[in-house]
């Protein structure tokens with residue numbers, strides 16, 4: 001099977017390490033696959049690798065991210081040719097960081113996104129209030145800025161994907177009975193100091209978690225759609241999903257200020 005495709009981005013909250021647990025919870029048979037908070041798409045790429053995707057619907061509120069997916073699906077040659085000329089140096093990095101990529105074609109947005117993702121500190125996609133990228137330079141010796149086999153394998157997997165930039169609650173009309181939806185929202189923070197919600201300028205708050213519970217409940221109980229969610233093992237999800245099945249699993253948090261701060265935390269799989 002090889003180990004490709006797999007996510008082409010490092011992504012905060014990426015589910016690569018949780019895959020063994022997630023795979024135990026996927027339905028034995030399902031129709032189309034939906035991932036409305038796709039981020040780095042770890043589960044989508046793993047299901048593709050296993051030949052389990054017929055058609056997929058992938059979306060996220062991060063427009064630059066979705067335009068990156070679109071370019072990799074539709075114009076991977078151009079993305080590769082742009083990226084292969086980008087150097088790993090501090091001044092080029094700072095130049096790229098000042099770019100607001102909205103006016104570029106999708107391939108330019110993708111090259112911008114991938115470059116910053118590979119060369120910034122920890123691959124952290126973080127923007128300020130003006131939506132300008134503001135993670136620091138990572139100072140990595142040899143980051144793989146252009147991983148051609150990886151990008152081509154992702155492009156192939158994405159041929160089966162419909163892509164849209166939209167909030168999760170507005171993309172599920174197309175879900176049919178026996179389809180499978182995986183929701184992986186920005187987690188409820190473990191503590192006040194760990195409230196990482198800046199994937200976009202908007203964040204994801206209490207009301208969004210309530211709305212997600214309502215949307216998933218309707219899919220599950222009224223529309224016969226298979227639903228799987230993940231969240232932190234904290235009071236709010238335990239309360240919101242008390243009528244669902246739940247399992248506590250161990251995960252290692254990848255983002256913290258220092259490597260020393262990485263620790264084992266508990267997460268909830270909910271279905």
Ligand SMILES: C[S@@+](CC[C@H](N)C(=O)[O-])C[C@H]1O[C@@H](n2cnc3c(N)ncnc32)[C@H](O)[C@@H]1O
Pocket residue numbers: 011012013014015016036037038039040041042043059060061062166167168169184185186187199200203204208
């Ligand atoms: C935990 S990450 C998903 C990680 C992904 N499962 C992976 O393996 O990389 C959460 C994602 O939700 C997206 N998001 C935040 N608010 C959203 C909303 N209201 N609707 C849809 N997506 C949203 C963020 O942009 C982010 O990409």
